[in-house]
Amino acid sequence: MGVMSSTSPSTTPAFALSGRAVRTxxxxxxxxxxxxxxxxxxxxxxxxxxxxxxLPVEPARRAMTAALDEQRGRRTLQYGTTAGDAALRQRLLEHMAALDGLEPADLHATADDVVIATGSQQLLFLLTEVLVDPGDIVITAAPSYFVYTGTLATFGARVHCVDMDECGMVPASLERVLARLQSRGELERVKIIYICDYHQNPTGLTLAADRRGRIVRVVQRYSQHHQMLLIEDAAYRELTYEGRPPPSLKRHDEGNRFIALLQTFSKPFAPGLKTGYGLLPRALVEPVVLQKGNHDFGSANLCQQLILEAMTSGDYDxxxxxxxxxxxxxxxxxxxxxxxxxxxxxxxxxxxxxxxxxxxxxxxxxxxxxxxxxxxxxxxxxxxxxxxxxxxxxxxxxxxxxxxxxxxxxxxxxxxxxxxxxxxxxxxxxxxxxxxxx
Ligand SMILES: Cc1ncc(COP(=O)(O)O)c(C=O)c1O
Incomplete structure (x- = not known):
């Protein structure tokens, strides 16, 4: 009978997983x-x-053929930049402004403030990564998008929830939550207010137009020690079947200082492309791009060129x-x-x-x-x-x-x-x- 070696399966010790892995x-x-x-x-x-x-098989095929033509094919198949293709970033800025009936300049932003990511989920992750340490506070609606709730657990965030009614997040409830945190001396830990404001996942409800300015003003009033980030997750914005969707929260961000407007091609076009984008407050672009450098130093150029082509040809609209x-x-x-x-x-x-x-x-x-x-x-x-x-x-x-x-x-x-x-x-x-x- 041999003595069990120190590498036998029954004696191999467990990996010492990171705090993040354990929390996930x-x-x-x-x-x-x-x-x-x-x-x-x-x-x-x-x-x-x-x-x-x-699912848009024909438009995607046409766009792919164009993106892989003699002139552009090699560029399409090369690495891109970490923040995303410059021409697509410009196009996306124009697209986001147009959804608000505006010109890009009206959003106080340039294409440099747009970051393209592997789905808007990656931007949710990256924004949280650059702002949240374990024990920090993130405020969401009750109920809210559950994949992001999981991300918050990974980062060890403490979550405080705000009431919703038929008109979306209730500004007075947000104010109460922030006032309570202030009275407990915890305002300094509040880093992010997360709102899915168009046809919310999971309720389908939209934040009413007359609440938007109030929500923004509450966030600004309580951003005393540091600037809280308001994440406007507009994943379903373009899937509007009735009436005109209200103007974005981002419109209230004079100077592009504190609201990240996130959108995606997953819902209005094809999730298989797994491409999302965000118009970020200028001060967060560099920290986010640096973290994205760690993740993947750029999302798939092939998908970005396909999307650029589909937007330019009118197939996307x-x-x-x-x-x-x-x-x-x-x-x-x-x-x-x-x-x-x-x-x-x-x-x-x-x-x-x-x-x-x-x-x-x-x-x-x-x-x-x-x-x-x-x-x-x-x-x-x-x-x-x-x-x-x-x-x-x-x-x-x-x-x-x-x-x-x-x-x-x-x-x-x-x-x-x-x-x-x-x-x-x-x-x-x-x-x-x-x-x-x-
Ligand atoms: C509210 C919301 N935000 C973000 C996402 C992420 O989508 P993606 O990463 O595919 O862009 C989803 C996907 O279901 C969602 O429902």
């Missing part, structure tokens, strides 16, 4: 994806994926217009199905949002129905063949608040209209069964 839990979406894989018959109203049929028509039908189908299936179900306690754009509807059920992943409804819904995102995933842990357990996010993005009708019917069956104890 699995994203809820991995669990939901596993449910979908384990139950192939499931209709997933959980997935935040975009509509499959309308045409695609967004067609996509909005398609999603409007899907949203209407989900609202119709909810009305039909749940319209008469405990109406004083059951309600849902009616978004003017984006991909999500947020459903609130009577308080005794637990929508959580360990609750009866979640199991029952899977048995009926439908998946949703439990609302508890969308609330960052905040010691000052209780998390409601009776909400869920429903997405109408990836399912067909038939699947939306069938999925909501299955969900309603599960809800009625749980409510009656059947």
């Amino acid at each position: 839990g699995p994203q809820p979406i991995s669990y939901l994806l596993k449910q979908a894989v384990d139950n192939p018959e499931l209709i997933s109203l959980a997935a935040g994926l975009v509509d499959y049929e309308s 045409r695609h967004v217009a067609a996509l909005c028509r398609r999603y409007a039908q899907k949203r209407d189908a989900m609202l119709e199905a909810l009305n039909r299936e749940l319209g008469g179900f405990q109406p004083e306690a059951t309600h849902w949002t009616r978004p003017a754009g984006g991909l999500y509807i947020y459903l609130t059920l009577p308080p005794e129905i637990d929508t959580g992943p360990e609750g009866d409804l979640f199991r029952r819904a899977i048995r009926e063949g439908v998946l949703y995102v439990p609302g508890v995933y969308c609330f960052a842990p905040d010691l000052d608040r209780e998390v409601p357990c009776n909400t869920m996010r429903l997405s109408f993005g990836v399912c067909s209209i038939e699947q939306i009708h069938e999925g909501v019917a299955r969900l309603a069956r599960a809800i009625r069964a749980v409510a009656t104890g059947a």
Whole structure:
């Protein structure tokens, strides 16, 4: 019998993971994806994926062919710069200004203030990386985008949540949270206010025009020791199906000093390109680009050239217009199905949002129905063949608040209209069964 060597598998000590790695839990979406894989018959109203049929294969092919032509092909296949292609950055500045009906100069910014990234998620990560040390405070809405909540956990941020109503984040609630932190002597730790202001993930709600100036003024009033960063995550801005979206928060940033406006090609064009962009406060461009140098020293040039081509040819705008028509039908189908299936179900306690754009509807059920992943409804819904995102995933842990357990996010993005009708019917069956104890 040999003596066990010091390298035998049973005696190899564990790696000493970094604080960041230890703080990083699995994203809820991995669990939901596993449910979908384990139950192939499931209709997933959980997935935040975009509509499959309308993905822009032809426009992308045309743009790729142009980007790889004799003249430009080699440049397209070469490394680019860390902040992104200069011509595309200029185009994106014009694009963001045009969405506000402005010229670039009106935004007090130049193309040097635009950074292109591997998805807007990378910019969320980078901005947090340059501002947040463990124990620092980030303020978000309740509920909020859960992937960013995970990022905040990784950085060891403490999160404080602000109320939302039908008109988005409530300025008076933001003020109360900041005043409370000030009275505790913690204002110096507040680094970021994060707002997804157009057709929010997960509620589909948009921050009303008349709240925008007030929110900005509150942030500025409390930026006494240092400048707090307001992140305007406008991932769903271009997916507006009804009315005109309100002007950006960024418009209130005279001199480009404290608001980062983040947008992406993932939702309005193709997530496979994984390309996002941000108009950043001038003082944060260099710190962000330096960190991006550590990550990847530049996002894929191939994707950037394809996008530049699609924007220049007009294919991008045409695609967004067609996509909005398609999603409007899907949203209407989900609202119709909810009305039909749940319209008469405990109406004083059951309600849902009616978004003017984006991909999500947020459903609130009577308080005794637990929508959580360990609750009866979640199991029952899977048995009926439908998946949703439990609302508890969308609330960052905040010691000052209780998390409601009776909400869920429903997405109408990836399912067909038939699947939306069938999925909501299955969900309603599960809800009625749980409510009656059947
Ligand atoms: C609110 C919000 N922000 C940012 C992102 C990140 O998207 P991407 O990194 O693909 O640009 C998403 C993706 O779902 C989102 O919902």
